[in-house]
Amino acid sequence: MDGIEEITPADFVALLRLVCQRIAAEQDWLSELDRAIGDGDHGSSMARGWQAALDAVDALPEPLSFSAVCAAAARGFVNSAGGATGPLYATILMRGGAAVKDREMLDLGALASFFDAAGRGIRERGKSEPGDKTMLDAWLPAVAALDAARTDHKKLAEALNDAAEAAEKGAEATRHMAARLGRASRLGARSQGHIDPGAASAALLFRTFAQGVTEG
């Protein structure tokens, strides 16, 4: 995919597969993050959810469309009972997929729309706001970086790299936040000092997209 400016449905599936592999490789680290402030299942439930999503996508008939891929992957997440985050990824894929459903290719603008619509979905479905110490704290900076890159007419790979950096910075910033949602919120100020696992896995997604488009 080196240097591409438009993503086909097949490229998109390849990127989702890379994310699935990355999440599987990092699942122990993600669960370790979750053990500090939650129930310790984030890595395993994300790995299970992504695998179910890819299994559903791999069962699709050709030719692939963005809406069919997103709907199948979302179904995989719903059926995998992937902890608290699984339903959020189902929402991400449904909302993102709806935003690009008429596209045959995704350029930077369309991809920015995908992630923006997904972010709105996370916010509504998770009833979360920025600063609550959730995946939103990685996701929204990434969306903002994509928007800025589009305004600056950057190349797709460079834009995704900006998004990944913003997401990583956002995930790191959750370390200083007190959780206001979910199991971690019961710890109150004691949740400070730990990165939110959902923000960490969201940053992995953006980093993997950036690497996938850059390295092919």
Ligand SMILES: [Mg+2]
């Ligand atoms: Mg958990």
